[in-house]
Amino acid sequence: MRFFFPDSQDQVDPTFDFVTEEHDPFRVRQRDDLYAHEVLTGAPFDGLLVSKAIVDGQVGSSAGKYTVAQRHRLYREGARRFFRLDHGNTPLKIMGDCGAFSYVSEVEPPYTVNEVIDFYHGCGFDYGISVDHVIFQYDPAASSDEAEQKGWAKRQRITLELAEKFRDRCDARGVTFTPYGVAQGWSPESYAAAVEKLQDFGYRHIALGGMVPLKSRDILACLAAVKPVLKDGMEVHLLGVSRCDDVPRFTEGGVTSFDSTSPFRQAFKDDRDNFYTPSRTYVALRVPQVDGNAKLKARIRSGEIGQGKAIELERKALDQLRRFDKDDTDVEAVVEALREYSDLWDGKSDRSSQYRETLTDRPWRDCSCDLCRKHGIEIAIFRGSERNKRRGFHNLYVFEQQVRARQARKDPA
Numbered sequence: 001m002r003f004f005f006p007d008s009q010d011q012v013d014p015t016f017d018f019v020t021e022e023h024d025p026f027r028v029r030q031r032d033d034l035y036a037h038e039v040l041t042g043a044p045f046d047g048l049l050v051s052k053a054i055v056d057g058q059v060g061s062s063a064g065k066y067t068v069a070q071r072h073r074l075y076r077e078g079a080r081r082f083f084r085l086d087h088g089n090t091p092l093k094i095m096g097d098c099g100a101f102s103y104v105s106e107v108e109p110p111y112t113v114n115e116v117i118d119f120y121h122g123c124g125f126d127y128g129i130s131v132d133h134v135i136f137q138y139d140p141a142a143s144s145d146e147a148e149q150k151g152w153a154k155r156q157r158i159t160l161e162l163a164e165k166f167r168d169r170c171d172a173r174g175v176t177f178t179p180y181g182v183a184q185g186w187s188p189e190s191y192a193a194a195v196e197k198l199q200d201f202g203y204r205h206i207a208l209g210g211m212v213p214l215k216s217r218d219i220l221a222c223l224a225a226v227k228p229v230l231k232d233g234m235e236v237h238l239l240g241v242s243r244c245d246d247v248p249r250f251t252e253g254g255v256t257s258f259d260s261t262s263p264f265r266q267a268f269k270d271d272r273d274n275f276y277t278p279s280r281t282y283v284a285l286r287v288p289q290v291d292g293n294a295k296l297k298a299r300i301r302s303g304e305i306g307q308g309k310a311i312e313l314e315r316k317a318l319d320q321l322r323r324f325d326k327d328d329t330d331v332e333a334v335v336e337a338l339r340e341y342s343d344l345w346d347g348k349s350d351r352s353s354q355y356r357e358t359l360t361d362r363p364w365r366d367c368s369c370d371l372c373r374k375h376g377i378e379i380a381i382f383r384g385s386e387r388n389k390r391r392g393f394h395n396l397y398v399f400e401q402q403v404r405a406r407q408a409r410k411d412p413a
């Protein structure tokens with residue numbers, strides 16, 4: 001099972017000083033900041049998934065992930081150099097897709113087949129996924145009339161027509177990447193029918209799309225319908241997995257690769273499961289920056305809270321955490337400092353018992369990833385992007401180890 005990480009230009013600054021919280025004044029973000037595969041010995045994934053929509057920026061959205069200069073450099077240098085794939089000690093692959101979720105509300109995909117091939121071929125990708133149109137709904141009971149009325153059948157036809165054209169154009173142009181055909185559907189049967197068509201077009205590699213919002217049992221039902229129609233040796237990629245616990249069952253369903261941002265994003269989007277360990281997840285220790293917390297700032301502005309008080313409690317919490325990591329204070333003193341500050345910036349949720357668990361077990365001390373070894377308790381602090389992204393990279397590391405371990409248990413070589 002191969003794991004691809006969707007690129008969103010998430011990097012960390014190696015010059016960031018955790019005590020002063022300052023960046024090196026000479027740091028050049030594009031040059032100096034590092035990807036997960038550069039800060040961890042052994043990349044925590046087999047490759048990156050790069051979406052055309054992320055690179056190009058989305059229609060109607062000004063804050064793209066790529067600057068114009070970055071986009072040009074990606075095309076000029078190619079993906080291997082741009083992502084510095086050869087800097088880590090694990091060979092990585094690059095898979096490209098269109099980022100169909102970004103144009104889900106359009107009537108037709110905004111890209112032509114040739115434009116998408118230019119993107120994959122021009123950037124030197126290893127794999128390229130055909131142009132698709134996501135069907136956002138799932139309804140196994142829908143009749144074919146309903147699927148037609150609701151526009152789902154039309155989206156599937158568009159996706160299949162583009163896949164056929166993509167396949168033909170790839171052959172005609174002699175591209176160096178491996179083409180994947182996308183199957184879109186709204187039910188197990190409709191996914192199976194799409195997969196059969198793609199195989200008729202000559203695809204040996206298939207991606208199953210539109211499954212991000214689906215529940216695990218629905219994904220498994222689709223895989224169960226698809227598996228009997230798969231020809232021998234077919235490679236199947238599952239686009240966007242949000243519940244990583246189910247990965248072993250997806251393998252049994254015939255999936256050979258998948259991509260997911262979940263382990264990374266949970267580090268700063270999830271309220272509970274934001275610090276991974278091989279056996280369980282922990283709650284990271286929240287110490288928001290006085291400057292960075294909108295609610296707190298508003299209360300300071302209104303005069304409800306003194307800024308000096310807020311800064312004092314923030315400092316005290318950080319100080320207690322660092323002293324704790326040097327065995328210079330005990331769990332209760334840290335929990336108390338976190339609670340005092342939390343009363344000020346949050347005042348609603350009391351996470352004391354969860355923090356007590358995290359502090360007692362000190363999971364960062366048992367982790368062998370480069371980041372925990374280098375930064376210690378800083379990884380477990382929920383605060384600002386330099387820490388949160390590092391914890392996200394740590395989560396990717398733990399997740400990748402779990403996928404490998406399950407794989408090894410399944411097929412003892």
Ligand SMILES: [Zn+2]
Binds near residue numbers: 364367368371
């Ligand atoms: Zn770690």
